Structures are given as structure tokens and as C-alpha cells.
Amino acid sequence: MARDSEVAPERGGIRSVLTMGSLVSASGNENVRYMFLAGALCRARGEDHRPLLRGELAPEMRDLHPVLAAAYHKLKERxxxxxxxxxxxxxxxPSFERFHRTMPWPAVPFGDLQCKKRLSERFQVEGIPxxxxxxxxxxVVHADAADLVHRYGGGAFPFTAARVAELExxxxxKYASQTLEKLFSIVDGRGYVNGGKEQVPISSLVGKTVGLYFSAHRCAPCIKFTxxxxxxxxxxxxxxxxxxxxxxPMDKEEDGYLQxxxxxxxxxLPYDxxxxxxxxxxxxxxxxxxLVVVGPDGKTVTRDGRNLVNLYLDMAFPFTEEQIRLLQEMExxxxxxxxxxLRHSGHRHDLNIVSDKSGGGPYICCECDEQGLGWAYQCIACGYEIHLRCGRNAEGGSAGTG
Incomplete structure (x- = not known):
């Protein structure tokens, strides 16, 4: 039975997965013989698990590349x-060659369409990375370890269920013993954040509700939410x-951070x-x-601050479960x-009121393009949903039954 996956394995070892005679090296100057991969794997025979990773990446997914490359080099050194x-x-x-030159690992040759098709079908690849x-x-040890690499780098190796359980x-x-000072000490020993032209000690934030805002310049959703x-x-x-x-800051350049x-x-947080x-x-x-919200005790209140702000504006403060439950009861x-x-000017069909108990759920309002949750006016046939407040001034409709 496949581990951590519904993809059924084929027997016959790695050769049943990669059957071509050679792979293209990252430099492009030589072929890496398939036996190179087999040899690397043979060194691990007799040990618990030393998996081969097959990465399927694309130019728009390069955020994974530096994290994976760092993990790759560390594991090679070990x-x-x-x-x-x-x-x-x-x-x-040309795109393939430019992309591959930034990587230290081999690749399936660009022209080997049969191999790429076979791999995509076998592993049921529908999205990348x-x-x-x-x-x-x-x-198969893990059907998609991209998230594990993002979170743990090489520490996720060998990517088994047992290793994932240890990491979690x-x-x-860590979360149970989290404080604001510990949170910042693990990433920055300076003990301060920037406040205009002043340096503000982390200690001055203790006892407050603190939002950690992950954002970047020239990110359209960030600009709107900011x-x-x-x-x-x-x-x-x-x-x-x-x-x-x-x-x-998630900015890749300091100029973006300053802007x-x-x-x-x-x-x-200082740019680094x-x-x-x-x-x-x-x-x-x-x-x-x-937007991650940390409470006065230094513990994480929610990682969903962005949606809560979109839903409830400043009424979401202090973002606790009790406050959100109160707002939902009011709603x-x-x-x-x-x-x-009611009949809404933005849609040709009547819209019916729904809640999370009668067909509602998370949605993006077709009127204001903001997050919605639970209560909505909905055309289920067309997938059209708007906030109740966005339908407040709509024409037509029957009176509520209460």
C-alpha cells in the first residue's frame, strides 16, 4: 500500500519510474547517467528510507526552488x-534551459514527452509545483512534499508519516510555550522592530494584541488589503x-520594503x-x-486575520473565538x-438567502469582491453570491419570515 498517498505504487524500483537512458545535468554540458541515480539510491539500501524526490516545477513556482535547493545541498553534504x-x-x-540552469539537480530531457506524460499520469499531476x-x-512515500519542504527544509527528510508526526x-x-519574546528571538536577535525613525523594543509589545502582517510591495492583493x-x-x-x-516583509528587494x-x-521587522x-x-x-494575530499572552489567536478583517472590519478585534462567535450570533x-x-441588478436570476446551515459557506462576494462566510444571497445554479449587506438596497424580494 502506498504511504501517505492514494497513488498505487508500481514494483520494480526506481527504474519502473524513470526508464530513459540518461538525464540532463543542470549544467547542460554532460549527461547524468541513470546509473548515477541508482548508485545514489544503492548507498541507502539497508537503511530505513532514503527517498528519491521528483520535483515538478514551473517558472511561476520558483518560490519553492531556493528552499528546495538549500535542503538539497544540506542533504548531499550529509x-x-x-x-x-x-x-x-x-x-x-529556451525556457526549460534557463530554468534548469538555476538548479543543481538533473532533469528529464525536454524532448522526452513520453516520459513526462507517463510520470504525470502515474502520479495524477493536476497542479504545480x-x-x-x-x-x-x-x-510513493509522500504524494506532494512541497509544503513540507517549505515548512521544514531538509529537516523533513525522509518525508515519512513518522517523520511528519515528529515535526508536527x-x-x-513550540506553539504551547510561545511568547512574543520567544517568537522574535528565534528569528532576530536584535530585540527590536522599526517604528519610523525609531527602534521599538519587542518588550514594549508584550501584553498587547499584535498582528503579524506578511505582505510585499507590488502585490496587488496586498495593496488592496493594506x-x-x-x-x-x-x-x-x-x-x-x-x-x-x-x-x-516578503519583499525580494530592499527598495520594495522601504516603499x-x-x-x-x-x-x-528590519529588512533581512x-x-x-x-x-x-x-x-x-x-x-x-x-495576518497572524498573537494575543496578550503571546499565544497565536488566529492565522486567519485577513478573512476576519474582511468579514467583520474593526469589530473582529481582538480576533478571539469568543468575539467571532458573538459576531456570528449577531449576524x-x-x-x-x-x-x-431578491432580484439583484448584477444578476439575471432571483437570489435566495442561505446560511452555513442551508447551503452557505466561504465565498467571494460578486458585488464587492470581498470574502464572505455563511450568510449570503445566492443563485446556486450560477454560483453567484453576494453579502446580505450588498443586497440591502436591491429592488424586489419578499419579506423575511424571521
Missing amino acids: GAGFEVVLVSCDEDR RLVVLAPDGE ADDER AKLAAIYSNLKGKAEDFEIVYI SCSDMPWLA GAPSRELARYFNVQEIPM DEDAKGYPQS
Whole structure:
């Protein structure tokens, strides 16, 4: 039975997966014989698990590349029986060659379409990046380890269920003992964040609700959300709430970081890629913008701050489960005053009111393009949904039943 996967293994070892005579080296100057891979795997025979990683990446997925490359070099230095093979989805040879030159591992030749098709079908590849981990016997150890590499780097090796359980248990211990000082000490020994032209000690944030805002300059969703978050930040400050935000830069260049800081009214982690990456890995940040909220006790309140802000604006503060439950109860009560159906100018069919108990769920409002959850006006046939508030002034509809 395949481990950590529903993909059924084929017997016959790695040769049943890669049957071509050679692979293209990263330099392009020589062929890496298939026996090179077999030899690397043979060094591990008799040990528990030393899997072969097959990476399927594309130009738009290069964020995984530096993390995987760092893990690759560390594992090679340790002498682990380990290899990565790129199965490219590039549509032309120059793109493939440019992309592959940035990688230290071999690749399936660009022209070997039969092999790439066979691999994609066998591992049921529907999206990229995809990182399939294989044991020396060709059995699938993990169907997609990209997230594990992002979170743990080479520490995820050998990617077995037992190793993943160890890592997750270690995470739980860290989260349980988390404090704000510990959180910043693991990524930055300076003990301060930037506040305009001043350095603000981390100790001054202890006892406050703190938002860790992962964002970047020239990121369209970030620009839109930053404007909304800035207004909410100003409102909460005006109410004298003990709330602060620290910008965790995901910018690739310092110029972008400086521009982001000029657009934001809150504090910022000093620009240095390593601390930001460590925090992103710690909180498993997979997309930006992302708002992680840490409570006055230093424990994580929610990783879903962005959606909560979109849903409830400044009423979401302090983002606790109790506060969100109260807001949901208020929303349930308010919904009784809305008509059960209405005709909206943005859609040709009648829209019916739904809740999370009657067909509702997470959605993006077709009127304001913001997150919604639970209550909505919906055309189930067309997948059209809007917030109740966005249908407030719509024409037509029948009175609510309460």
C-alpha cells in the first residue's frame, strides 16, 4: 500500500519510474547517467528510507526552488541517498534551459514527452509545483512534499508519516510555550522592530494584541488589503485599544520594503530575508497578504486575520473565538430582517438567502469582491453570491419570515 498517498505504487524500483537512458545535468554540458541515480539510491539500501524526490516545477513556482535547493545541498553534504529530478512543464526549450540552469539537480530531457506524460499520469499531476517522494523501491512515500519542504527544509527528510508526526509534535510544543519574546528571538536577535525613525523594543509589545502582517510591495492583493487594514488600525488606535501591527516583509528587494514601510502606519521587522522567512515558515505562510494575530499572552489567536478583517472590519478585534462567535450570533439575528429572496441588478436570476446551515459557506462576494462566510444571497445554479449587506438596497424580494 502506498504511504501517505492514494497513488498505487508500481514494483520494480526506481527504474519502473524513470526508464530513459540518461538525464540532463543542470549544467547542460554532460549527461547524468541513470546509473548515477541508482548508485545514489544503492548507498541507502539497508537503511530505513532514503527517498528519491521528483520535483515538478514551473517558472511561476520558483518560490519553492531556493528552499528546495538549500535542503538539497544540506542533504548531499550529509551523504543522504537522495536525488531530485526536474520534470519540467515549460512549453519551449529556451525556457526549460534557463530554468534548469538555476538548479543543481538533473532533469528529464525536454524532448522526452513520453516520459513526462507517463510520470504525470502515474502520479495524477493536476497542479504545480508538485514534489513526489519515492523510496528506493519506487513506492510513493509522500504524494506532494512541497509544503513540507517549505515548512521544514531538509529537516523533513525522509518525508515519512513518522517523520511528519515528529515535526508536527515539535511544532505543537513550540506553539504551547510561545511568547512574543520567544517568537522574535528565534528569528532576530536584535530585540527590536522599526517604528519610523525609531527602534521599538519587542518588550514594549508584550501584553498587547499584535498582528503579524506578511505582505510585499507590488502585490496587488496586498495593496488592496493594506488600505483596508490601515483604516481599521486607525479606528482601533482611536479607541485606545492595545493593538499593534508589525510588518513582516516578503519583499525580494530592499527598495520594495522601504516603499511598503512608507505606505504603512505601523511597525516593521528590519529588512533581512532570513528572519521573515523563518517567521513565514513557523506560521506556514503559503500566500500573501496574511495576518497572524498573537494575543496578550503571546499565544497565536488566529492565522486567519485577513478573512476576519474582511468579514467583520474593526469589530473582529481582538480576533478571539469568543468575539467571532458573538459576531456570528449577531449576524444570525440581523439576517432575520432580510427578505428571503431578491432580484439583484448584477444578476439575471432571483437570489435566495442561505446560511452555513442551508447551503452557505466561504465565498467571494460578486458585488464587492470581498470574502464572505455563511450568510449570503445566492443563485446556486450560477454560483453567484453576494453579502446580505450588498443586497440591502436591491429592488424586489419578499419579506423575511424571521
